[in-house]
Amino acid sequence: LGEREIDLFILPLAIRPGTILEVGDVFSFSGQVGPPLASNIELTITGPANFLRTISGNANKVGYFYDPDQDFILEAPGKYHVTVSVQHTGMTSAGPVVTPYPTGSILSPTKDGFDIYVVEEDSTLMQTTHSSANTITGIGTVPFSIKLPDGLNGSIHYTIAMPGFLLDNGTLITSGNSATVNYDPVHLAKTFQNIDLQGRVGSGTLADTVWVSLLLEQRGHDGLTSYYARQFTLQGPDLFTTHPANGALSENIPRSLTYGNTNNPFGCPGNSTITFHDDFENGASAWVLEPSASWDVVELSDGNHVLNGRGRVQALLRDNLQMPGEYWRVRVRSDKGQVHFNVKVPESNRYAFKFDTAYSELQLYQPMFPGRQVDATYLAHPDGIWHDIEFTLIDTNIRISVNGVLETVFIDPQPVSIGSVWLEVIDGDAYFDNVLVCNPL
Known part of the structure; x- marks a missing residue:
């Protein structure tokens, strides 16, 4: 990869380059060694206030x-x-390895690890000049622009990655009221030959899935350090910010059919x-809860109420409420x-997004084709932490993201309306919170 010889590598599957978490979330590392061998794994995690933690063990067979x-x-x-190393000292299909033993890390031409970013639970979303959905034309540098709170100087830590590969990371020193991090696919393709510069069916547009994670570290007038984060996702030429452009929660838009507190963390x-x-x-x-004895609304330690279901259970909107969205x-x-x-129930005509710790899949249910898988992605969704799922259906295009990372793209020529x-x-x-359906004005 570049000028670096790769004898062995590991693909992070839970915590990944550029993961954005909140204080109180779980750091959970899993990975897949390539080639698939029972190798030794060593991690060293360093962080603020001289934080140091290690994780080690052996991959399975x-x-x-x-x-x-x-x-x-x-x-x-x-x-x-997160510094990652993998070494194999045992058997292979060709017999035992000998010294020097094959070693490796993540797939990067220069890095033996990656960064993750952690913000406070009530941290304000980093503001951006981009709208929630954009289309990039041509093959060239893509700028990711953000606004700086209060115009104070600070540092922007950034990670640019795609499934399996850390493309770039670093730190920018900011000045003024805005800053820009650039993704340059033409330059990066000189090292990462898997970057597609031909576009979809040779159309001359971007074609890869790439995410750009940003952490703004800024010292305020009071001398205290604040952190703001945001992740952008490129799916081919489509750029998603997953939130309103100004970082606010769009609380001034009209509402209907709302239950409970309308201060939801998503907004439309x-x-x-x-x-x-x-x-x-x-x-x-x-909701109609079936069976009712296996469902409860529970209060979490932070005072938030969520719906908890245990066993093999289902929750349907009462009266089978039909909504556009x-x-x-x-x-x-x-x-x-x-x-x-x-979504888009009734049972005979619906989309089902299914996920667990190891993968996700989209199934299309139609009267003649019950439960037909139309897409699947092998990405980790660790147990014990919250995941934000967004399903969008615009015209015939279906996109599903988890935690801001686009996992599923599907075109349905006859979408459910x-x-x-x-x-x-x-x-x-499992626990559920903030079920939200939005429809264009």
Whole structure:
């Protein structure tokens, strides 16, 4: 890779380059060794206030590594660096290896690790000049622009990555009221030959999935350091910021069919209105819970109320409420088992997004084709932490993102126009919060 010889490598599957977490979230590392060998894994995690933690162990016989006993809680905001090394000293299909033993790290031409970013739970979203969805034309440098709070100087830590590869990371010193981090695919393609510069069917546009994570570290007038974060996702030529352009929550838009507190953490895009919202602060009266004994509205330690389902259970909107909508969102925390987020119900004509710790898939249910898989992605969704799921259906285009990372793209030539919401837990224990449906004005 570049001028670096790769004998062995590991693909991070849970915590990945540029992951953005909140204080109180779980640091959970898993990875896949390539080639798939039972190799030795060593991690060193450093961070603010001289933080130091290590994780070590052996991958299984197919090269997969995860040890939940070595997970830990992140207790301070800031930039954390994860140094990763993998070494194989045992058997291969060609016999035992000999010294010098093959070693490696993540797939990067120069780096042996990556950064993750942690902010306070109530941290303000980093502001940007981009709208929530944009289209990039041509093949060239893509600027990611942000606004700086209060015009104070600070440092911007950035990570540019794509599935499997750390493309670039570093730090910029800011000045003025704005800053820009650039993604230059033409330059990077000289090292990463897997970057596609031909575009979709030779159309001369961007074609890869790339995410850009930013952490702004800024010292205020009071001498205290604040942290702001944002992640951008490029899916081919489509740029998604996943939030309104100004970083606010769009609380001034018209609302209808809302349950409980309307201060939801998502908000709708600025050109749309809330069709339905429930944060379970006033119970679960909007839902038919089956079986009812396996569902409860519970209060978390922070005072937030969420819907908890245990076993093999389902929650359907009462009266099978049918709604138009282009944006369907939910927060999910699974402690075990599989979770299904069904939209555009009824059962015979719906989309089912299914995910667990190792993968996600989109299934299309139609009267003649029940449960047909149309897309699948092998990305980790660790148990025990909250995941933000967004399902969008605009014209015939379906896009599904988890935590701001686009996982599914599908074109349905005959999309379902209206529908409802159906939550499922399959042999597990899961929590749901902030179910939101948005429709254009």
